Amino acid sequence: MVTLQKKNVTLFALSLVLPLVQFLVQVDSFYLSDPLVKMIQVISLWKQQWQTQSIVYPAYEFDPLFLLSPFNEGFIFQNQERLIGNYPIAFTFIYSLFGFIPFQFLPFLNFLFLLGFLKLLNNNSIKTSVLMFVTFGTVVFPLLIDFSENAIFLLLSGYGYIFLLKAFQNQNTKHWFLGNFFLGLAIWFRLEAVLFFASIQVTIFIIDFFIEKKSLIQTLNPIRYIIFLLILSSFLLWNQYSYSHPMGTRYLATMAYSSRSIWDQIMIFLSMSLTFPKPEGWSLGFFLQSPIFLFALIQLRKEQLQKNQTLFYHFCISMIFLLIVGITSPNDGITLTGRYLLLLVYPLSFILNEQIENIQKKKTIFYILSIWTSICALVISAIFFFANKELTKLKKEIKPMNSELIVTTSELLSGAYGLDLIDKKVLCIKNPYLVKYLFYNIEKKSLNEFLITTVEKQTKYNQYEKGIYDSIISESSLHGYRCMDEEHSKRILSRRCLKTN
Numbered sequence: 480m481v482t483l484q485k486k487n488v489t490l491f492a493l494s495l496v497l498p499l500v501q502f503l504v505q506v507d508s509f510y511l512s513d514p515l516v517k518m519i520q521v522i523s524l525w526k527q528q529w530q531t532q533s534i535v536y537p538a539y540e541f542d543p544l545f546l547l548s549p550f551n552e553g554f555i556f557q558n559q560e561r562l563i564g565n566y567p568i569a570f571t572f573i574y575s576l577f578g579f580i581p582f583q584f585l586p587f588l589n590f591l592f593l594l595g596f597l598k599l600l601n602n603n604s605i606k607t608s609v610l611m612f613v614t615f616g617t618v619v620f621p622l623l624i625d626f627s628e629n630a631i632f633l634l635l636s637g638y639g640y641i642f643l644l645k646a647f648q649n650q651n652t653k654h655w656f657l658g659n660f661f662l663g664l665a666i667w668f669r670l671e672a673v674l675f676f677a678s679i680q681v682t683i684f685i686i687d688f689f690i691e692k693k694s695l696i697q698t699l700n701p702i703r704y705i706i707f708l709l710i711l712s713s714f715l716l717w718n719q720y721s722y723s724h725p726m727g728t729r730y731l732a733t734m735a736y737s738s739r740s741i742w743d744q745i746m747i748f749l750s751m752s753l754t755f756p757k758p759e760g761w762s763l764g765f766f767l768q769s770p771i772f773l774f775a776l777i778q779l780r781k782e783q784l785q786k787n788q789t790l791f792y793h794f795c796i797s798m799i800f801l802l803i804v805g806i807t808s809p810n811d812g813i814t815l816t817g818r819y820l821l822l823l824v825y826p827l828s829f830i831l832n833e834q835i836e837n838i839q840k841k842k843t844i845f846y847i848l849s850i851w852t853s854i855c856a857l858v859i860s861a862i863f864f865f866a867n868k869e870l871t872k873l874k875k876e877i878k879p880m881n882s883e884l885i886v887t888t889s890e891l892l893s894g895a896y897g898l899d900l901i902d903k904k905v906l907c908i909k910n911p912y913l914v915k916y917l918f919y920n921i922e923k924k925s926l927n928e929f930l931i932t933t934v935e936k937q938t939k940y941n942q943y944e945k946g947i948y949d950s951i952i953s954e955s956s957l958h959g960y961r962c963m964d965e966e967h968s969k970r971i972l973s974r975r976c977l978k979t980n
Contacts, residue, residue: 490601493614494594497623498587504863506625507583510897511870512814514586514626516554517571520564522582522901524575532568532721533561538904541884541920546913547906549893556732558722565732568721569667570628583898589623592630599637600828608839609832613824616852617769618817621859632668633821635661636675640825643679646703647686647792655702663710670729671804675822676707678800682792690788733809748805751816765817768855771848772827775834783833790833793826800826815859870895876968882930882975886917886951888944889934892971911943914950918958925978931955931962932973948972 501507510518523535534555542548545557555564564571574585596619597610605613614620622629639662646654662679665672680703687698718727739747749755750762766773776797784791804819812818831838839845873895885905887893893900893907908914921929933948934941952974955962960976 486601487598489607490594490597490610493597493610494590496615497593497620498590500620500860500863501587501589501624504624504860504867505871506586506863506867508871508874508897509586509625509863509867510583511894512551513554515894515897515900516550516564517566517626517628518582518585518898519550519900520566520571521574521585522578522898524571525578525582526901529572529575531561532563534564535901536562537900537902538884538906540924541904541917541926542906543920544916546916547908549887549890549896549900549905549907551890551894552909553732558728558731563722563728565728567628567668567727567729570631573631586624586626589630592634593623595634596637599634599641603641603829605828605832606835609828609835612769612771612831612852613828615856616771617824618765618815618821619824620856621815621863622818622821624860624863628668629818629821632665632672635665635668636672636822637825639663639665639672639676640679640822644789644792647683648789652702656706659704659706660710663707663714666711666714670726671819671822673711674803674807675800676704678796678803680704681799682795685795686788686792739809744806744808747808747811750811751808751819752801752805755811762811762816763855763859764811765820765823768817768852768859770851771838772823772831774838774844774848775827775831778834778837779830787833790830793829797823797826797830873970876971877932880930880932880971880973882928884921884926884929885932886929887932888947888951889932889941892932892934908947908951911947911950914947914954917951918954922958928975928977929960930973930975932971935967935970935972952976 519534520532523533526535527533534550536542536545536548538547538549539562545562548555548562550564553565555562557563577585577588593614597614600610600613601607619633622633639658639660641658642654642661643658645651646658662672662676665675683703684698687693688695714727715725719725722728722731724731746755749764750757751764752766753764754761754767755764756762776794779790779794784794800823801820808819838848873891874897877892877895881903883904885893885896885903887905887907888909890907890909893905896903896905906917908917931948931951933944937945952962955976959979961979962974962976964974966973966975
C-alpha cells in the first residue's frame with residue numbers, strides 16, 4: 480500500500496512538470512498557427528451555440544468568398560459555402576463545452592491527460608526510468624505543451640493498445656471489444672489511429688497465421704476488428720455528410736490537393752524518423768530526439784524475439800507503423816518533426832522496458848543517450864519560451880493598431896491578433912491579384928477608413944509582401960482614399976487610409 484502511494488506521488492510529481500513548463504512559456508497567451516486555429520474553432524462553436532462548424536469571421540462582409548482569411552490557408556478553408564478549420568470536430572466540441580471558464584486556460588487540462596498516460600503505462604509494469612524517457616524524451620511532452628487534440632488522442636490510443644495487447648495474450652472477447660472501442664474513438668481525433676490499428680491487426684495476423692499456424696478462419700475472427708470497423712464507418716459517413724469527403728477536414732486540408740514524388744516521400748520519412756536537411760536546418764526526427772529507443776531496437780536479438788512472442792508483437796507493430804506512416808504522411812510534421820509517429824511510444828515503451836537494464840549496464844552509452852535526450856528536451860522547451868516571448872513583443876506592437884478594418888500582407892501579423900480575431904475585422908492579402916477584389920467589397924460597404932500593415936523588415940522570404948502593400952496603397956488612391964504618412968515600429972510598417980469623397 481505504501482509502495483503504491485509512493486508510486487502515485489511520483490507519477491503526480493512527473494505530471495506537474497507539464498503545467499510548470501506551460502506557466503513558464505505562458506501557454507495561456509501562446510496562440511499562433513495551429514493552437515490559434517484550434518482555439519478559434521472551439522470559441523466559434525461556443526459563440527454560435529453549436530449550430531454550425533463555421534469559423535466566426537467578423538470580416539466576412541469584406542470577404543464573402545473567403546479569399547482573405549487572416550489564417551494560414553492550410554488550417555482554414557472553404558467547404559460547402561462556409562469557412563471551417565481543419566481540426567477534428569470531436570476535439571473542438573469537447574473543449575467548447577468548457578466555455579464557462581476562460582478559454583485561454585484550456586491547455587492546462589493536458590496535465591490530467593499526462594497523468595492518465597503515466598498511470599496507464601505504470602499499471603502495465605513500465606519502469607519509472609522508462610517513464611521518464613517516454614514522457615520527457617519523446618514528442619509526447621512538446622505535443623502536450625500547447626493547445627491541441629494530441630492529449631486526448633494519446634490517452635485513447637493508449638487504452639486501445641493495452642486492451643488489444645491483453646486480447647492478443649488471453650483471447651478475451653471483452654478486451655477485443657474495448658481495444659476496438661478506444662482506438663475507434665481515437666480516429667475522431669487523428670487519422671493515425673487507423674494506421675495504428677492496421678499495424679496491430681497485421682501483426683496479429685502474421686503471428687497467428689504464419690507463426691502459430693492457426694487457420695484463416697481463426698485468424699480473421701471478426702470479433703477482433705468488428706467494433707473498430709463500425710466506428711470507422713460512422714466516422715466516414717459523418718465526414719461524407721458534413722464535408723462531402725469521407726476522410727474529413729484533415730485530409731481535405733493537408734493531403735487532398737498535394738502531390739509528392741517517391742523522393743519527396745523518402746525525404747519526409749527520413750525527416751520524421753531521424754533527420755534530413757531543411758532550409759531552416761536539420762530536422763529533429765523521432766529517433767534523433769529519442770535515440771535510446773533506436774538503441775533498444777538495435778540491441779534486440781533474434782533469440783529474444785523468438786522466445787518472447789509479446790516482445791515480437793511490440794517490435795512488429797513498431798516496424799509496420801513506422802513504415803506506413805512514413806509512406807502516407809503529407810509532410811514531416813513541419814514545426815515538430817516526428818509528431819505523426821507519436822503512437823510509437825506505446826510499443827517502444829515495452830521494448831525499452833525489456834532492454835533498459837542491459838542498456839544501463841553500458842554506462843557510457845546510457846549517459847550519452849540520457850544527456851542527449853535531456854538537451855533535446857531543454858532546447859524544445861526553450862524554443863517554446865523564446866517563440867512566445869517574441870510573439871508577446873509583436874502583440875504589444877500590434878495591439879494599439881485598431882481600425883474598422885485591418886488589412887495585413889502577412890499571416891504573422893494577422894495571426895498576432897490571436898484570439899481577438901473573434902471580434903476584430905482583420906484580413907490578410909496573400910496574392911496581389913486579390914487587391915482589386917478587396918476594394919470591390921470595400922466600395923460596396925462604403926468604408927470610411929481602414930488600416931494597412933506589413934512587416935517592417937524585408938527579407939528574401941517576404942519581399943513579395945511589400946509589393947502587395949504598395950499595390951494596396953496605389954489602389955486606395957484610385958478609390959478615393961488618402962493614406963496618411965507611414966508609421967514605423969520595430970516590426971511593423973503601417974498606414975491609415977481615410978475616405979476623401
